[in-house]
Amino acid sequence: MRALRILLIVAVVLGGIFVAADRIAVNMAESQAADKIKTSQGLSSTPEISIKGFPFLTQVMGKELDEVDVSLAGITATADGRSVNVTEVEAQLRAVRINSSFSSAVADQADGSARISYADLTKAAPEGATVSYAGAERAAKGQVKVTGPAVELLEGAGIPVPGSIKEELGDSTIDAYSTVVLRDGSTVQLKAVTLPKLPGPGMEDRLREIVDYDLEIAGMPSSVKLDKVEATDAGLRFSGTGQNVSLTS
Incomplete structure (x- = not known):
């Protein structure tokens, strides 16, 4: 019985270490992906990236991420020189396939959305x-x-x-x-x-x-149409x- 308890404790500890390592890895990947998307898409600000699904490391090993959510800020709309903010710019990317060198990625499907409030529409009117x-x-x-x-x-x-x-x-x-x-x-x-x-x-x-x-x-x-x-x-x-x-x- 004592040996079983020890094995259970070891399993819990190792599981905790794996979860911690998985979360550290996903946080690093989100940061690097944000920088990469900002540069490749010509954005004026760095997007927020959230990689869904657990565990992340097994998704990476399979070179496909279940879902990646992207939030953008600093997007504007202009009319005759009048500039206003576009709010709630988001994209949900599904089945994101990563190439063998981890240098590029393609999403099977991307759903994008954005909103302009009436207050901001008035500023541009x-x-x-x-x-x-x-x-x-x-x-x-x-x-x-x-x-x-x-x-x-x-x-x-x-x-x-x-x-x-x-x-x-x-x-x-x-x-x-x-x-x-x-x-x-x-x-x-x-x-x-x-x-x-x-x-x-x-x-x-x-x-x-x-x-x-x-x-x-x-x-x-350019990826959000x-x-x-x-x-x-x-x-x-x-x-x-x-x-x-x-x-x-």
Whole structure:
């Protein structure tokens, strides 16, 4: 019985040592992978890497990782020189195959997502405009609400407003609804589908020139291809899926 207890104690101790060694190894691998991905993908900041699954060492011996989660910071979107943060940029990589020299890796599947809040969308909007949630019915159509004082919007864009029209508009507010479309994985386009009537010839066309604008998302890694955008109550959510994604090229 005493010998059995000793064997059990030794097994527990050795198991603890293995677990500790496994965790040390995975922490080192996460750090090195983060540096490698930052360099190869041309990122402005180092991503956070989390390698899932246990034990890690047996995954390495088999040269395939079950799942690797990547979180990115420092991603921005710009519109006419106005820059805002893109939040919650994440990628889930599955079945990551490592080459024999451990110098490159390819994921069978990569699911990426990102979000821009309405507060940040407003920062990138034309002067005087506020971008907000358009309600469940319009959000289901991929639409957001754009509002702002009529005169401030027009004059903020450098459009002269004659005194008579300015007097007629007064302090009235413009309410417009815009459809959001994602182009080429990095360009967010806002296109107005409804605009209020404005006094004066051509003023509605000038207004459309203001509320229709593009956001360029800069700094996304080349391995994350976003192809879908949804309007949620928390902001715009982008997502995309890729196969056979190289992490080091």
